[in-house]
Amino acid sequence: MFGKIxxxxxxxPAVKSSNETLSFNEIEQLIKDSLTHYNSDNFPQGVLxxxxxxxxxxxxNKIIINLTMPFVCQGELDVLxxxxxxxxxxxxxxxxxxxxxxxxxFSLDKTKxxxxxxxxxxxxxxxxxAIASGKGGVxxxxxxxxxxxxxxxxGARVGILDADIYGPSIPSMLGIKDDKPxxxxxxxxxxxxxxxxxxxxxxxxxNEADATVWRGPxxxxxxxxxxxxxxWPELDYLLIDMPPGTGDIQLTLAQxxxxxxxxxxxxxxxxxxxxxxxxxxxxxxxxxxxxxxVENMSYHLCENCxxxxxxxxxxxxxxxxxxxxxxxxxxLPLDIAIRQDADFGESDIIENSAGxxxxxxxxxxxxxxxxxxxxxxxxxxxxxxxxxxT
Numbered sequence: 001m002f003g004k005i006x007x008x009x010x011x012x013p014a015v016k017s018s019n020e021t022l023s024f025n026e027i028e029q030l031i032k033d034s035l036t037h038y039n040s041d042n043f044p045q046g047v048l049x050x051x052x053x054x055x056x057x058x059x060x061n062k063i064i065i066n067l068t069m070p071f072v073c074q075g076e077l078d079v080l081x082x083x084x085x086x087x088x089x090x091x092x093x094x095x096x097x098x099x100x101x102x103x104x105x106f107s108l109d110k111t112k113x114x115x116x117x118x119x120x121x122x123x124x125x126x127x128x129x130a131i132a133s134g135k136g137g138v139x140x141x142x143x144x145x146x147x148x149x150x151x152x153x154x155g156a157r158v159g160i161l162d163a164d165i166y167g168p169s170i171p172s173m174l175g176i177k178d179d180k181p182x183x184x185x186x187x188x189x190x191x192x193x194x195x196x197x198x199x200x201x202x203x204x205x206x207n208e209a210d211a212t213v214w215r216g217p218x219x220x221x222x223x224x225x226x227x228x229x230x231x232w233p234e235l236d237y238l239l240i241d242m243p244p245g246t247g248d249i250q251l252t253l254a255q256x257x258x259x260x261x262x263x264x265x266x267x268x269x270x271x272x273x274x275x276x277x278x279x280x281x282x283x284x285x286x287x288x289x290x291x292x293x294v295e296n297m298s299y300h301l302c303e304n305c306x307x308x309x310x311x312x313x314x315x316x317x318x319x320x321x322x323x324x325x326x327x328x329x330x331x332l333p334l335d336i337a338i339r340q341d342a343d344f345g346e347s348d349i350i351e352n353s354a355g356x357x358x359x360x361x362x363x364x365x366x367x368x369x370x371x372x373x374x375x376x377x378x379x380x381x382x383x384x385x386x387x388x389x390t
Contacts, residue, residue, distance in 0.1 A: 027063060027088060028056050034084060035065075041327075042073060042370035045381045047080075050373070052099055062091045068099050070379065071369040072154035075362050098155050100236040100369075102126045103260050103376040125159070125238045127372060130253060130262040130288070134275025136167075136244040139296040140265040142342045143332070144241040145173045145197075147263075149349040150358070150365035152196040156236040159191060161227055162201030163253070164243040165219040171203040175345020180204055181230075188231040195350055200230045220252040227257060237369070244275075254286035261289045261372055263329065267297045268316030276317075280324050291371045292327030293317050294364060297334040327371055330364035333357075 022030070035047040035054075048054060053068035065081070077094040084092040131147070133140040141164070148158045162170035171177040174194040181189040181204050191198040202222060232238065240259070243249055253259055262283045266276035276293070283290050295317025300309045311334060321328040332338070337357060341347050349358040374380045 022088075024058050027058075027090075030088065031056060031063070031065060031084065031092075034080075034087075038080060040076065042071075042076065042366060042374070044374070047077070049381045053097075062093065063088070065092065065094045066097070067094060068097045070099060070101065070377070071373040072096075072098065072100075072151060072156050072366055073370065074154050075359075076366055096155065098236065100126055100156065101377075103372055104258065124232050125235045127236065127260040128238045128240060128257060129291075129368065129372065130240045130242050130259050130283075131265060132242040132250070132262055132279050132283070133244050133265045133272075134277070134279040135272055138244075138265055138267050138272050138276075139332075139338075140244070141169045141173060141241050142338060143265050143294055143296055144239050145170065145342070146338070146347060146349060146361045147365055147368065148197045148237075148239055149195065149347045150361035151237055151369065153349055153353060153358070153362055154365055154369070156365075156369065157234060158196070159198040159200075159232055159235045159238045161230075161238060161240045162199070162203060163223050163226075163240050163249055165202050165222055165249065166243065168201045168203030170199055170201045170241055173342050173345060174199055177203065177345070184231070188229055191230050191232060194345075195347065198233060198235065200226050202226065220248045223249050223252055224256060250282060251286070254283075254288055259288055261291045261376055263291050263294060263368055265294045265296055266317050266320070268295055268310065268313035270313065270316065272312075273316050273320050276320060277324065280326070289376055290324075290326055291368055291375060292329040293321045293324075294329050295331045298331035300334040327367070329367045329371070330360060332360055332364075 032048070035051075036049075038047050039045075043050070047067070050070060051067050052070065053066070055066045057064045057066070063084075067077070074094075074096045077096060081092045081094040131140060131144040141162075144160060148160050151158045160170055160174075162168045164170075171179075174192075174197060176192055176194045176199075179192050181192055181200065183189050189200065191200045192204060193199075227240075240253065240257075242253070262279075264276050264279050266272045280290050297312050298310070298317065299314075300311050301307075302309065317331065318328045335357060337348055348355055349361055352358055374382050377383070
């Protein structure tokens with residue numbers, strides 16, 4: 001990835017000769033050139049083109065780069081800082097401050113039924129992202145929880161809304177299934193808080209052993225109440241853990257919630273891919289952008305010999321993403337640690353932030369955040385500029 005970071009000029013070592021080193025102004029210019037020419041999927045035209053504020057300072061033998069960015073990218077830029085440190089023969093650190101804004105603007109409109117469309121909950125949530133799948137059992141809820149933790153590890157403020165009214169699993173996965181939401185005014189519910197994540201679920205309101213036997217309209221109404229009658233704090237992202245399929249709740253989401261984009265979770269198995277394609281088609285019909293596909297249970301890595309086994313098929317999610325002209329946001333292994341964390345309400349991202357599993361999820365989190373900005377925000381460098389001739 002870093003083979004073409006530096007131009008011929010920026011490949012110059014920090015030492016001019018055995019007795020003469022680069023001045024701060026020269027180092028500053030080298031860093032600017034490097035950030036300009038750096039290229040990746042999330043920075044297709046360099047870092048500085050999307051950077052909102054940029055400054056460089058020097059303290060002793062350490063160079064500090066301060067960036068204000070519109071999407072999470074700390075993990076990727078940490079690797080870039082390490083490369084710069086090796087090239088400049090001094091310690092370089094990159095500090096990222098986030099300035100995440102809504103990628104889409106909505107106005108308040110009255111529908112024929114008299115309901116209000118287009119308003120984010122209390123105006124405090126910047127971007128709503130639906131995490132969906134065509135069928136159950138592909139690890140969508142597990143992916144939602146770990147994606148939330150990964151976004152937080154990258155510096156974002158995140159909430160989760162459990163929209164699976166019939167089978168809520170978010171309370172157990174967050175380790176707070178016995179907790180109940182409170183209310184400060186008797187009208188709005190206060191979301192529960194676990195390891196940095198704000199969450200609301202029907203599972204907090206009904207007994208775990210009780211079955212939720214509701215018809216579609218009742219389930220859709222409950223979902224709407226959970227979203228709009230929760231006193232969400234200031235959030236960069238609200239992840240909605242969608243129920244599988246393309247039913248009433250999905251339509252309610254599309255019609256009454258200003259969702260910014262969707263992410264599709266699937267396994268490489270053909271049966272799962274068929275339903276995942278239907279999920280993409282549904283979001284296309286309701287004009288919700290699909291950021292890409294997360295291929296879960298992509299492979300199993302043997303603990304003893306390291307052999308990689310493609311139990312559910314090989315590269316199915318990648319091929320589907322290519323066929324549907326969307327992005328492959330990441331591939332996750334079939335790992336017993338992920339299953340155990342979900343069952344016990346824990347997360348490897350918290351317990352082992354530098355581990356392989358955490359790195360997988362943090363990379364996906366960066367891809368989701370960056371693609372949301374690049375594909376949907378009018379400030380994106382990929383947005384076409386329309387000019388008129390007078």
